[in-house]
Amino acid sequence: MTSHSNPPRTGHNDTSGTQAVEGDELVVSVGPIAHGGHFVARHEGRVIFVRHAIPGEKVRVRLTDSGESSRFWRADVVEVLEASPDRVPHFWRAADSLASWNRGAPPVGGAELGHISLKRQRSLKSEVLAEQLKRLAGLDLAIEVEAVGGNHDDGLGWRTRASFAVTSKGRLGMHAHRSDVVLPVKEMPLALQGINDLRLWDVDLSGIARVEVAVPANGSRPLILLAPEEGTSPKRLHSIVSQLPGDVSVAGFDPGKGEVEQLRGRTWVQESAAGHDYRVTGEGFWQIHKDAPDTLVGAVSDYLSRGGYLEPGAAVADLYAGAGLFTAPLADAVGITGSVLSVEGSPGTSRDARKNLHGAPQVEIVQGRVERVLHQQSRSFDSLVLDPPRAGAGKTVVKQLMATGPRAIAYVSCDPASFARDLGYFHQGGWRLESLRAFDLYPHTHHLETVGLIVPAA
Known part of the structure; x- marks a missing residue:
């Protein structure tokens, strides 16, 4: 079948018959899904938890976590050699493993099944639920x-909340899976349009460690939470606030202590459900x-x-x-x-x-x-x-x-x-x-x- 990526990059070793190290590549056949968004593959008897695959595929993977003493390895798909009929083009370039590794960087986390049709995604989740119920509760239940x-067809635009990191250059970013690497982002397709409309990727966030955003689905006032890095001055914090849209509440917060400090507007958002309104403060x-x-x-x-x-x-x-x-x-x-x-x-x-x-x-x-x-x-x-x-x-x-x-x-x-x-x-x-x-x-x-x-x- 046709490959779904460009040819693999040069400069990485095929690990056949050798001791593997992080960054090496190898070809595997993909088995069933496992709890946590991984798929099970094996190489010379060792289990590899592969992300961005689909059961039944033959793929080239890049090891992201390996070692001779490790019980199992972890890997990302970098090339599809034999594709599943359920594979679709990923909707988000930053989270697409094939495109990201072709550029020489890992994908961001948070959309690890975006390469699979929604119908198959749900059947895979059903498999995970059934396996856990069987293994841990002794129940045979499908x-x-x-x-x-109402968005059954694309599964996008549903998040009312989003969490972001900040790159070393002060730009909005997200972490790669299980990594300290922060990659810049300029869209969040899973989020409500109101989150994308804030255009936080255009703001210089130098001095901020983390950004949390809440945009209630009922249309009430959004809230941006800024977690300053140690040593960030109040002047710098207020300079960042001045770059943010004026109709949005902004608060500082300390993730460790759970404390919220008013910077502009409210420190809470108003949510609605089941005929009731709810006040939800900060990271609540x-x-x-x-x-x-x-x-x-x-x-x-x-x-x-x-x-x-x-x-x-x-x-x-x-x-x-x-x-x-x-x-x-x-x-x-x-x-x-x-x-x-x-x-x-x-x-x-x-x-x-x-x-x-x-x-x-x-x-x-x-x-x-x-x-x-x-x-x-x-x-x-x-x-x-x-x-x-x-x-x-x-x-x-x-x-x-x-x-x-x-x-x-x-x-x-x-x-x-x-x-x-x-x-x-x-x-x-x-x-x-x-x-x-x-x-x-x-x-x-x-x-x-x-x-x-x-x-x-x-």
């Missing part, structure tokens, strides 16, 4: 990964796909309401609650005769939740680690909503959840491995997975979101 929103968590909040609230509410677990007068809890995305609709459902316990570990995000839910007397906001708060609680709940970070809830929290005696738990997860692991803990405690849905909230990346309904087996 779940379709559902498209979300919010789902990044423009249609994710309504999609996830709808799935959770449907599971709990349809099963009779969420009704007026019920006692429910929202754990890892963030700014209250699920708390507000839960409060609507249980009414003033019910109760909602909302638990969030981040102090700033918990303060947002208090502001967002101040008109709901049935809601109790508690700031603290979920395991600590649950340990201090003696009450029981009719149902729980669980939306932990990527690492999952963990064995201790799962045991505590089962001990509170709910009739059902709606588990929202952004990582199939940690979800399957936690599901295994539930199974050990006598609980079972009643229903599961999966959503493609991160097109062109390996990520997906799941919503599961977990109930006592009895």
Whole structure:
């Protein structure tokens, strides 16, 4: 079949029969997808995790992480020798492995499946989910990964938030995968047009280490967060602010401390979902796909309401609650005769939740680690909503959840491995997975979101 790249560059060794080093190239046949956006290949018995490939292809790869003592190597595709019918032209030159390595540099991260048709991307994500459920929870289950929103045909323009690094020359950039290398960018096709309209790549960002951007899908005022390098003067910071569009809020922030400093306008954005408005300060968590909040609230509410677990007068809890995305609709459902316990570990995000839910007397906001708060609680709940970070809830929290005696738990997860692991803990405690849905909230990346309904087996 026709190659999808220019001929390989000269100056790199073919490693056949020799000890490989980073930068060497070799030809491999590509096997199945693995969790994390890699594809499994083998060379002389050693596993290689290859990015930017498709199962069934024959490719030339460049080693990006290798060593004789390494259990496995990592590599990027630099030339396609036998292409899959599911391979399509990459939509973003900066993230295209073939074009990038042909120029002598790695691709930026964040669109590692952009060379695969959307239909195949979703089938591959389904394979990953099924493999994790089988390996970690002992479940044989095939779940379709559902498209979300109205842009099923291209999977672009969905990010309401974007994170950028800054090059040594002060230009907007992004990191290569698993690398300190920062590459300049002049577009972000996965982002809402409002993020691209800011044209941050035209701004001299010298003195800034990191840039975070939030452009709410509801059209409210955007926020740019600037993390200054150590030693950057206030004068330099305000010089950068003066180069930014005047209708945008700007704040300084310290990623280590989580502190936000007002520079111009607000230090927060106003988001909307499920008939509610939410204040989200600084780096406070919010789902990044423009249609994710309504999609996830709808799935959770449907599971709990349809099963009779969420009704007026019920006692429910929202754990890892963030700014209250699920708390507000839960409060609507249980009414003033019910109760909602909302638990969030981040102090700033918990303060947002208090502001967002101040008109709901049935809601109790508690700031603290979920395991600590649950340990201090003696009450029981009719149902729980669980939306932990990527690492999952963990064995201790799962045991505590089962001990509170709910009739059902709606588990929202952004990582199939940690979800399957936690599901295994539930199974050990006598609980079972009643229903599961999966959503493609991160097109062109390996990520997906799941919503599961977990109930006592009895």
